[in-house]
Amino acid sequence: MELTVAVTDERPVDTRVVASCQQGDREAFRLLFETHKDKVYSIALYFFGGDAALASDITQQVFLKLFTRIGQFRHQSEFTTWLYRLTTNTCIDEQRRRRRFSPLPDALGETPRGHGGASATPAAEARFMRLEIADSVRDAIGSLKPKLRIAILLKYFEELSYEEIAAVLNCSKGTVASRLNRGHRILAQRLGHLRANVLSGD
Amino acid sequence: MFGQRHVKDQLTAYAHGELPADESARVAAHLGACARCRAEFEEISYGIRLVESLTTQAAPANLWEGIEAALAQESFRDNQREHAARSDSPEKTARRSRRLGSWRLGSLLPGNLLNGRLAGWRPALAAGLVLLFVLGAGGASWFYLRSTRASWEVARLQGAPSIDADRMGSTGRLGIGEWLETDADSRAQIKVADIGQVEVDPGTRIRLVETRLTEHRLELARGRMHATIYAPPRLFFVDTPSAVAADLGCAYTLEVDDAGRSTLHVTAGWVAFETKDRESMVPAGAACLTRPGIGPGTPFFEDASELFLDSLAKFDFAGGGTDALQAIVAEARPRDTLTLWHLLARTEGDERSRVYERLAALAPTPAGVTREGIMRLDPAMLYEWKAQMEPTWMADSMPDMHGTWGNLRADSPTPRVIRKARNYLK
Known part of the structure; x- marks a missing residue:
């Protein structure tokens, strides 16, 4: 049984590194952290509408939980599934807690942003436009319901398949499809005014 | 339809x-x-x-420091809890510790540990509970730890060992800073806190440097000792004049001669033999030498050919250079990939490619490991390749390892060389 697991494992590096972590090996922890930190950070960053300090906190929390619970990981699922489940739960818990203590508006924030304002050249204007679009998309994602938001982030930052997302979120593939569909539609509607800029962007 | x-x-x-x-x-x-x-x-x-227009963002560079600090804090608490539960036998405690992982924070992790942004009543309550636990259950043992942990029990096995020049009776205590000495006819056994034991051979001078919940350290000035440690990795260290032996869950013999040169033989698990900027990962069955001023040489199996061993000593300690490397590479057997793997990070350019070629011939590279990646010391690829070679290194060396040591066979720690390689890439 164990042999089968070892032989059929598609991610031997992760598996071995995880096993070393389970032995308390700090270098293995570091390796795991370095490998996955940017993706975890990006999910948290976009989940919380670009709040870098909060994303840093979340990333640290996720890895602390990961390292301290690694003894419980039994290789019954992919390591990454476990990691993104931790990430998802940490983001959603934090979102709940923040709502309870300092409610955030759940609507699309139309915060004005100052990306240079009076830009002289067309190239600079195009650059500011790209930043403007990125900011708007980030804000719009941040305003989606958490369930839709996390499905989109897992899809685009982790490049997970529907099946993998379903495993992380503990739901069916159909639910994943429907959440993504709703998420995309809402984003398209909310950012309709940027359509010309986005489509002419490249 | x-x-x-x-x-x-x-x-x-x-x-x-x-x-x-x-x-x-x-x-x-x-x-x-x-x-x-x-x-x-x-x-x-x-x-x-x-x-799709969004891009992955790089996490800030300083996140790891915060994580490490929090882990260290928790590791400290963990040790306190374990000491508080001293009624268990040491072995049982160590096994439990290994089973649960040495750094569990579990649900007690205060969410505001890192910078206070995430304060809430639940983390505060949890932190309070931890505090109560430590103060209550651990309180009595704290005085015990303070008063008695600062020294280790020593048993006389033979002859007349002395502690700080006083002859000891059948048992004694070795305090911080005190020297235990054995003459040509005496032997002693030191109990290393709750985590293991050290047998001290005749003609040995050894000192207790530090014993804390998170670090136990001896200094071996001369002579020979045998350590058996059942604890999470990197809790027990032995300083020698030319390198530090860091326990990674193991049993080993360490010997220091009058010139300060040391020899390490590992009998179970792994030992990291290291100085500030050099590290050798020594598995069971292998050995490693050090020289003052140079630090640990490359680990090797003693049943390698004489030419191999001579050339390795020349390469490590006598500026043997390309000629010595040539002989090492030519003489290497599949098991000597232990040595070759370490040499990757200790060579450059053409020499590294020569080592790579031989290594690849003896131990085919796993999927995803490329020549180019190894040549630039890609940490993950080095790790992966090493993992693939380990069964060859372990094959003859651990015939009877179950129970406490059983889980040490499967996977080995990540060497510091990988971290160094990573730094090198930055």
Whole structure:
């Protein structure tokens, strides 16, 4: 049984590194952290509408939980599934807690942003436009319901398949499809005014 | 029926290629015929386009420091808890510790540990509970730890060992800073806190440097000792004049001669033999030498050919250079990949490629490990390749390892060389 697991494992590096972590090996922890930190950070960053300090906190929390619970990981699922489940739960818990203590508006924030304002050249204007679009998309994602938001982030930052997302979120593939569909539609509607800029962007 | 039902709920899955072939064909056919769904598809495609414009952001560089600090804090608490539960035998405690992992924070992790942004009542309550636990259950043992942990029990095995020049009786205590000495006819055994024991051979001078919950350290000035440690890695260290032996869950013999040169033989698990900027990972069955001023040499198996061992000593300690390396490479057997793997990070340019070629001939590279990656000391590839070679290194060396040591065979720690390689890449 164990042999089968070892032989059929598609991610031997992760598996071995995880096993070393389970032995308390700090270098293995570091390796795991370095490998996955940017993706975890990006999910948290976009989940919380670009709040870098909060994303840093979340990333640290996720890895602390990961390292301290690694003894419980039994290789019954992919390591990454476990990691993104931790990430998802940490983001959603934090979102709940923040709502309870300092409610955030759940609507699309139309915060004005100052990306240079009076830009002289067309190239600079195009650059500011790209930043403007990125900011708007980030804000719009941040305003989606958490369930839709996390499905989109897992899809685009982790490049997970529907099946993998379903495993992380503990739901069916159909639910994943429907959440993504709703998420995309809402984003398209909310950012309709940027359509010309986005489509002419490249 | 075909193509009649609207498809607006399937459009994202269709765009992502997540629909079964027949369903995908139905959506395509329907889109050709239904303007409403086509408009919807354009909308969804625009939504997808928007999200695809986002890029992965690099996490700030200082996150690891915060994590490490929090882990260290928790590791300290963990040790306190374990000491508080001293009624268990040391072995049982160590086994439990290993089973649960040495750094569990579990649900007690205060959410505001890192910078206070995430304060809330639950973390505060949890932190309070931890404090109560430590103060209550651990309180009495704290005085015990303070008063008695600062020295280790020593038992006389033979002859007349002395502690700080006083002859000891059948038992004694070795305090911080005190020297235990054995003459040509005496032997002693030191109990290393709750984590293991050290047998001290005749003609040895050894000192207790530090014993804390998170670090136990001896200094071996001369002579020979045998350590058996059952604890999480990197809790027990032995300083020698030319390198530090860091326990990674193991048993080993360490010997220091009058010139300060040391020899390490590992009998179970792994030992990291290290100085500030050099590290050798020594598995069971292998050995490693050090020289003052140079630090640990490259680990090797003693049953290698004489020419191999001579050349390795020349390469490590006598500036043997290319000629010595040539002989090492030519003489290496499959098991000597232990030595060759370490040499990758200790050579450069042509020499590294020579080591790589031989290594690849003896131990085929696993999928995903490339020559180019190894040549630039890619940490993950070095790690992966090493993992593949380990069974060859372990094959003859651990015939009877179950129980406490059983889980040490499967996987080994990540060497510091990988971290160094990573720094080198930055």
